[in-house]
Amino acid sequence: xxxxxxxxxxxxxxxxxxxxxxxxxxxxxxxxxxxxxxxxxxxxxxxxxxxxxxxxxxxxxxxxxxxxxxxxxxxxxxxxxxxxxxxxxxxxxxxxxxxxxxxxxxxxxxxxxxxxxxxxxxxxxxxxxxxxxxxxxxxxxxxxxxxxxxxxxxxxxxxxxxxxxxxxxxxxxxxxxxxxxxxxxxxxxxxxxxxxxxxxxxxxxxxxxxxxxxxxxxxxxxxx
Amino acid sequence: xxxxxxxxxxxxxxxxxxxxxxxxxxxxxxxxxxxxxxxxxxxx
Numbered sequence: 001x002x003x004x005x006x007x008x009x010x011x012x013x014x015x016x017x018x019x020x021x022x023x024x025x026x027x028x029x030x031x032x033x034x035x036x037x038x039x040x041x042x043x044x045x046x047x048x049x050x051x052x053x054x055x056x057x058x059x060x061x062x063x064x065x066x067x068x069x070x071x072x073x074x075x076x077x078x079x080x081x082x083x084x085x086x087x088x089x090x091x092x093x094x095x096x097x098x099x100x101x102x103x104x105x106x107x108x109x110x111x112x113x114x115x116x117x118x119x120x121x122x123x124x125x126x127x128x129x130x131x132x133x134x135x136x137x138x139x140x141x142x143x144x145x146x147x148x149x150x151x152x153x154x155x156x157x158x159x160x161x162x163x164x165x166x167x168x169x170x171x172x173x174x175x176x177x178x179x180x181x182x183x184x185x186x187x188x189x190x191x192x193x194x195x196x197x198x199x200x201x202x203x204x205x206x207x208x209x210x211x212x213x214x215x216x217x218x219x220x221x222x223x224x
Numbered sequence: 225x226x227x228x229x230x231x232x233x234x235x236x237x238x239x240x241x242x243x244x245x246x247x248x249x250x251x252x253x254x255x256x257x258x259x260x261x262x263x264x265x266x267x268x
Contacts, residue, residue, distance in 0.1 A: 037250075044244035051239050066244035076228070076245070080252070083225045 082148075089152045094159045101160070102167035106174075117168075123161030128154070225249055 039056050044066050046059045054060075070076050105117050128135075135154050144150035229249070233242020 040243045041247050043240055044247050046240050048237070048239060063240070066241045067248070070241070070244055070248055076248075079225055079228050080249075 086148055086151050086155075089148060090155045090159065093152065093156045094163050097156065098160055098163035099167050099171075102164045103171050105164065106168045106171035117164075120164055121161050123158065124165075126158075128158045 035056070042057075042059060043051055043055070045062045045064070046054075047061075047063060050059060101120070105113060139145060139150045139154070142150075144153070225245075229242050229245045232238045232245065
């Protein structure tokens with residue numbers, strides 16, 4: 001039997017047991033995903049009474065009112081715009097701050113760096129839900145209620161711990177060699193990495209393959 | 225967005241409206257993901 005025919009999941013006399021099990025498993029996964037999705041899509045076309053009596057079947061009368069009222073309302077799009085602005089600001093701020101901090105923790109040794117890193121990573125043990133009241137009081141005292149920053153800053157604060165941990169490992173794997181001063185290399189590398197993490201479509205903003213290959217060759221510990 | 229969905233779908237018991245909000249949000253996310261993959265990740 002050739003190698004190509006061995007990869008076919010069916011035996012010569014029809015379905016093999018393994019292939020049948022795979023198909024059954026995939027069908028179960030498909031149903032597990034698609035049934036709630038289809039019920040939600042169809043639920044948008046049903047009245048409340050019909051949703052209670054017939055939650056999974058096709059609607060008796062297709063009501064377009066829900067979808068039309070959402071697409072035509074300004075409130076929905078304003079809320080969507082708010083979410084977009086908050087998400088964008090959160091990601092940008094987190095990446096900029098976390099990448100610079102992570103670079104320092106990865107490549108610069110100073111007194112208390114390990115303790116400071118441990119202190120920052122302690123944020124992972126602290127769920128945001130437990131701090132919701134103090135956060136609200138602090139945001140109110142800062143006069144940030146009903147502003148974008150009032151939502152963005154707490155989110156950035158809680159995202160920093162994980163981001164610094166991930167980016168620190170990433171920067172540790174980078175090998176640094178540059179004729180420019182350390183502070184410039186550190187600032188440029190961390191900032192350009194933060195920008196490149198956005199998958200920015202502008203090539204000149206990315207941490208290019210050329211620059212990373214040209215700085216390769218010297219172990220990190222010997223340089224920093 | 226999610227609080228909007230929760231307010232209408234759960235608190236006010238307008239389940240059909242809440243479903244429609246979720247579906248439109250899902251469609252927007254899918255369009256964004258496909259566009260992102262097609263344009264930004266095309267060289268990877």
